[in-house]
Structure formats: C-alpha cells, structure tokens
Amino acid sequence: MYIQEITIDIKSNADKDELIDEFGLLMSFYRGSGQTLGRIESHYIENNKIVxxxxxxxxxxxxxxFNNFYVNRQSEKIEKLCNSKLTFKTVGKSYDSYKTPCKCKKSDFYILITNYITIQSPLICGTCNKSVPLYRLPQFYDYGYMPILSWETNYISCDRLQMNCEVGERWALMGVISKVATYFCAKWPHVSLQSIHFVSAETVHLADLKMF
Ligand SMILES: [Zn+2]
Structure with missing residues (x-):
C-alpha cells in the first residue's frame, strides 16, 4: 500500500472554504473509482496550497x-477554481503487513472480503489471494463501484458492532430473557413485559430475573 501526495497551488481569489469542499469532493470521487483507499480524507491548506x-x-x-468521468470532471473544476494544476507524488509505502496487490493477468474468481479495521480493497483475487484494485473491474453503471463499496461499508458496520460486542450481547440477552419471560408469564400473569424490558436494559444479568 502506498501513500500519495496530491497538491494544488491556490493562485486565484476563490473562497478557501469552497476550494477545500471541492477538493474533498474530488477525493470522494477517487474513492468511488477505486483509486484511493481508507475512510478519512486528510486534505488541508498550508501556504496557499491544498494537500x-x-x-x-x-x-x-x-x-x-484509471480516472472515471467524475474524477476527470472534478479535477478540471478544481484546477479552474485554483488557476493551477493538480500535482501527484508518491511519498512512501506503508510499513506494516499489507500484502502486495494482485498482479494476475486473469483471475479465476474474486472474493468479497473486509473487516472492521482494514482499509484494503474489499476484493480478493481467487487465484493469488491478494488484494485487487476495484478499477481492474469493468465499471458499473454511473462510472463507479457503488454496489461493492456499499457492501463494504455495511459489512464493516456489522463487523464493528460484533467486535464491540456489548450491544450485540444485550440483543442476545434480551432474546433469552424474552423467551424465559414468555415461559414464566404464562404461569405468572402478574409479570408484565414492561418489567422484563426494564430488567434487560438496566441490569443485563439473567440472575436479575428474580427481581420481577
Ligand atoms: Zn491474483
């Protein structure tokens, strides 16, 4: 995985808030075209330059x-607004254990995979088991990969919830408590569902069932 530097000098009197917004839009289009990875953009202004x-x-x-229609259109717009050209430079390669990407000329199949911490491409080559840049695929409707990127964000949301499992535990516990309560409710009609909800939300522990 590489760290790139995209910069543009501001040689116009355009409003800087507008410029930074337009630059952010360009970065989101790069994300949509599969050219950049990650979930947070790092753009900032320093000495009349956006970086x-x-x-x-x-x-x-x-x-x-690898640019799609939107990347090209937004690049032209920001260059016009800044009255200068975008410049690109590779500043480094990440140190940690990211594998090199797939170099296969033709993959047998692809696997969709991600997790709550990775920023790698959500696509793995079925032949070499390495990450595949989305721009290798044919472009979907509207020049992007939204079905895959939407799947990725949904999956990451579920995985993060699962890893930060307190909420998930509460859901599971609520299910167990409801089942136990349904059994006891039939025998003890004075126990209300409202009190069951109170027990699960406030005390969490099954042992506290004795409270109602
Ligand atoms: Zn491969």
Missing amino acids: CLPFTLEKNSLEKK
Whole structure:
C-alpha cells in the first residue's frame, strides 16, 4: 500500500472554504473509482496550497488512465477554481503487513472480503489471494463501484458492532430473557413485559430475573 501526495497551488481569489469542499469532493470521487483507499480524507491548506495524503493499493493508482468521468470532471473544476494544476507524488509505502496487490493477468474468481479495521480493497483475487484494485473491474453503471463499496461499508458496520460486542450481547440477552419471560408469564400473569424490558436494559444479568 502506498501513500500519495496530491497538491494544488491556490493562485486565484476563490473562497478557501469552497476550494477545500471541492477538493474533498474530488477525493470522494477517487474513492468511488477505486483509486484511493481508507475512510478519512486528510486534505488541508498550508501556504496557499491544498494537500492530501491518500492511500492507494498500487504505486500508479492515481494515473489518469484509471480516472472515471467524475474524477476527470472534478479535477478540471478544481484546477479552474485554483488557476493551477493538480500535482501527484508518491511519498512512501506503508510499513506494516499489507500484502502486495494482485498482479494476475486473469483471475479465476474474486472474493468479497473486509473487516472492521482494514482499509484494503474489499476484493480478493481467487487465484493469488491478494488484494485487487476495484478499477481492474469493468465499471458499473454511473462510472463507479457503488454496489461493492456499499457492501463494504455495511459489512464493516456489522463487523464493528460484533467486535464491540456489548450491544450485540444485550440483543442476545434480551432474546433469552424474552423467551424465559414468555415461559414464566404464562404461569405468572402478574409479570408484565414492561418489567422484563426494564430488567434487560438496566441490569443485563439473567440472575436479575428474580427481581420481577
Ligand atoms: Zn491474483
């Protein structure tokens, strides 16, 4: 995984808040085209220059040949607003254990996979088991990969919830308590569902069932 630097000099009197918003939009289009990775954009303004340091899977991920319609259109817009040209530079390669990307000429199949901490591509090559940049796939409708990117964000949300499992535990416990309570309610009609909910939300422990 590579760290790139995208910069543009501000040589116009355009409003800087507007410029930073338009630049952020460009970065989101890069994300939609599969060229950049990660979940948070790092763009900032320093000395009349906008700078951003996105992650990419390949060294050449930001080459124009991978741009989609929206990246090209937004690049033109920001260059016009700033009255200067975007510049690109590879500033480094991540140190940690990210694998090199897939180099297969043809993959047998692809696997959709992600988790709550990774920023790698959600696509794995079925032949070499390495990450595949989304721009290798044919473009979906509207020049993007939204079905895959939506799947990725949904899956990450579920995985994060599962890992921070207190909420999930409460749901599971609520199910158990409801089942136990349903059994006892038939025998003890004075126990109300409202009191069951109170026990599960406030005390969590099954032992506290004796309270109602
Ligand atoms: Zn491969």
